[in-house]
Amino acid sequence: MSRHTPLYEVHQSLGATLVDFAGWLMPLRYGSESAEHTTVRTAAGLFDLSHMGEVFVTGPEAGAALDYALVGEPGALQPGRARYTMICAPDGGVLDDLIVYRLAAEEFLVVPNAANADRVAGELIKRAAPYQAEVTDRSGEYALVAVQGPRAQELLATLTDADLPGLGYYTGLPGVVAGVQALIARTGYTGEDGFELFVANADAVPVWNALTEAGARPVGLSARDTLRLEAGMPLYGNELTADRTPFDAGLGRVVKFDKKGDFVGKTALAARQSPPERLVGLVARGRRVPRHGYAVVDEAGTVVGEVTSGAPSPSLGKPIAMAYVAAAVPENGGLAVDIRGTREPVDVVDLPFYRRKK
Template identity: 50%
Template sequence: MVEQDLRSTALEAVHQSLGAAFTDFAGWRMPVRYDSDLAEHRAVRESAGLFDLSHMGEIHLRGPQAAEALDNALAGRMSAMSVGRAKYSLLLTEDGGVIDDVITYRLAEDHFLVVANASNAEDDAAALTDRAQGFDVAVDDASDRTSLIAVQGPQSEQILLDALLSDGSGVDGPTAEDLTQMKYYRVAEATYRGETMLIARTGYTGEDGFELYVPNPLATSLWEQLTAAGGERLVPCGLACRDTLRLEAGMPLYGHELSRELHPAQSGMGRVVALKTKGDFVGRAGVEGADVAGRPVLVGLAAEGRRAARADAAVRDGQGREIGIVTSGALSPTLGHPIAMAYVDPASREIGTELVVDVRGKDLPVRVVEMPFYRRD
């Protein structure tokens, strides 16, 4: 795909003015970094980072049977979620594979927002539309109209208070108390410059943080407002540091740890499939009928030194037998040593198991460790 065919977010000009380096991500021209991957990563861990995530998909379901439609479409029980809450769930194939992992927000009794990964947004919208047939609900793919800006890090709450609740901010709705008391995986609706803005306490970095949804025409003004309020506390961040942040936090990435060929139980996601708390849904029979006992399982790996395993590197046991493959790996900026996620034979899943990973033709001794690799205080 040539560069002119890539889609751009509403913040393209902002990223160019900041000197961003760009990459092709799921058909989008996205900032991969502005300065240093390491500096951006550390900013999120120590202060706050500002991300453009407008390549993600936003799919609204509205109607009297919106909850029932989502109970049918997703692996989680969305009807049990109260207004103002969010829930992580999976969109499954008929045979139990993972089409996508999504976050669903309940904005009203009859209104839900499903946020999809960029690479799957169109497929998700099509699947949700198809699975909503027969229910009194309307499916609206608002991805092309919506921008998503995230503020992540320990200073994110104070930066939002400074940016959104000061005189002349253009924001009506939440109070300072509302924001400070908002718990993780909660969402609130506000008005920003006359348009609806959603403020969610969610993220993909392992830190406290917020994700803000606004119409595209307001993205630049919101970004600039957050930047001005954040000052030296807030650093623009690209997708490269987002990947190392989510890896340290043990969060799966679709296409690496999740796919249509892998069942939820293999990645440790069996807990989000509501087999006991709701009735039939797309993928239930496939999950229940699958024998996953001997299939590879996802584990965390850690090593010493500075050499890091990368995706697709082979994993071997002590006898030299190939027993798995790395799905994500990096030299952890926070921990200072190599970490990775890998699918391995279940016989090698126990914590402390010594294995070997091939790193550019050389053996790297690794051991199986608990995930997440990093957990904030």
């Protein structure tokens, strides 16, 4: 049976199309997917992300424990800062991509994806055991509401006295939003400016209602997917899997080989820095959409890769996709995607497809 977020009844009242996602009943859309997408690109969209996990790591060696458990170096963060990172298996395969917030000298918040929250918490408990650190999965206590788009700061500023202009990208601070305590983080998964607000479950509905009254418009998972795809952001289960390393996805920069001490997956990752495939962007020349799992072929019809994510792009007005292709394939190699037996020509482009104007 699917779990409900604290905002479930709000989504029902708004007439959202609800679907199971990672064991949670979540809003796919409230109306037009393209309209919701455009709202985030031009104004401010409101997301329920309460299915995400919240795992706290505390203690005098919390930083050292995370440095060992993850491929990044959370222990080097200053309080109030955040970092995108990954947790890998000993063979280098990605178990999840994460955001880690350093809340205080001896307190970190790790935010895993919903589908992987239990696994990540379990791995952190195991990997932190030799350290003076305690891992506590508090995912059931928190709701996560995000406001994203060029008007996000303007609208949120009407509900808080926090110094939003002074809050840099990938930073977070405690504050009061709509009269309730929150962790205000300048992070997101849309390619736009925006904020993610961690609040107690009981405060989710008041914060959501205050943001809608301020002018933010609800956005479902479907538009969230096209937004992150345009921004070239990977999705676990598509671009990232336990069979892939950060280097496969072109994200080798998150692996910090020069940090002090060992970390899980270090030896394997050092040997897998030149993967046989690379992640690329594809733009279709026609109107048919390359979808997840479709084969990428060369001019001779030989399969040279596979689409990991694909959708119509409201911003570009064309179908787009991300795909893994053989490293030896030329940058402009006359590629096509096999869509139900028909070769549909595509152009290879650099990621991301969309970059916001600053």
